Amino acid sequence: MKDWLLMQGYDAAVVNLDPGADFVPYEPDIDVRDMISIDEVMAQYSLGPNGAQVVAADLLVENMEEITKKLEELQDYYVIFDTPGQIELFSFRPGSAMMVQRLSSGKAMIAFLADGVLCQYPSGYISQKMLYASVMSRMFYPMLFVINKTDLMDEDSIQNAMDWEKDPEKLDDAFLEEKGNILKDYYSAITKSFRDLSLVSKLFMVSSRDMMGFEDIYAEMSMYFRGGEDVDTMYKDE
Ligand SMILES: Nc1nc2c(ncn2[C@@H]2O[C@H](COP(=O)(O)OP(=O)(O)OP(=O)(O)O)[C@@H](O)[C@H]2O)c(=O)[nH]1
Ligand SMILES: [Mg+2]
Structure with missing residues (x-):
């Protein structure tokens, strides 16, 4: 970064x-x-x-x-x-x-770094979201959910993470497939609450190794720190 x-x-x-x-x-x-x-x-x-x-x-x-x-x-x-x-x-x-x-x-903003390799599994994805929620409850600062090491994820896994983020039912189905029916209602309520409470509004996919994805983070930072104006344009006439 x-x-x-x-x-x-x-x-x-x-x-x-x-x-x-x-x-x-x-x-x-x-x-x-x-x-x-x-x-x-x-x-x-x-x-x-x-x-x-x-x-x-x-x-x-x-x-x-x-x-x-x-x-x-x-x-x-x-x-x-x-x-x-x-x-x-x-x-x-x-x-x-x-x-x-x-x-x-x-x-300040807080970037919570989730590991892309772990995010390939529904259980890994859910557990990192729960960690994110626990950090949020301690800090009360704007937070970004950043998945790092996307160079180690294949295209399907990247697409899955985006689908799970949009649709908790897809995450539930994938989780059931991975783990079976144990505590189904419990986890279903958790994934639904992620969405209902807008826990994460956007996924940020980056690779530090390949230096990918940082412009999205920068855009979010600009939005928060400067109300959407980039420093380049901030001091231009008008
Ligand atoms: N392939 C790949 N490896 C990465 C990337 N970012 C970091 N790593 C490597 O992953 C390993 C662990 O680094 P991190 O995940 O950043 O964790 P850490 O900072 O060492 O450990 P903690 O701060 O204790 O969590 C190091 O060898 C990094 O070089 C990336 O985007 N892609
Ligand atoms: Mg570290």
Whole structure:
């Protein structure tokens, strides 16, 4: 996403907010690993790697001042925050919603990244939608349901996901075929509620590997951040 924004001529930066990431496949402009070390947390609190991840997630809040200061150098940038992939370590921690508010000055969207390979199965699709709903209930920010790694999905799977999104009955049928009749009414009520409550208004299909699909995300961002006007046209006469 950052590379795509740069290619279009926008200023963009990425902040890694995952202190536990061993490796990130990009060069972070701000990196919380410079402030928090999992090894030090393990030593200081006598914890194993899992406990240290939880403590490190909570220490993020304590480093917010420093991150905010660095962000001041990125005025008028699109800033992308990469949060810990395990949602227990971010969405479910007490300080995270406040952190989103503070770091973005209230001007943020959340991209929920669903895995394209998992989305090929009705059960995978449903479970990721339920995770999306759980993040939404914690954050209360505009959210995008983004399916990444579409380069690993075949055309039928991509079409299926779009059909399931439009028509919960098709999702029900596919789920029954995959899992059988167990708790049919329960899951049917869940898929129907996805649609009735407009849980997701649009699917965003992307591939980071092939750099596909980012213009749709950008269009949605423009709509939200600038009321539909792109920066290119914003300052033109009239
Ligand atoms: N084929 C393909 N692989 C991808 C794509 N995006 C990321 N990957 C790869 O998938 C692997 C896992 O990356 P992610 O799914 O982003 O997960 P992560 O950020 O490593 O893990 P968490 O933050 O803990 O969820 C890495 O090897 C990435 O290079 C994509 O669009 N297509
Ligand atoms: Mg990650």
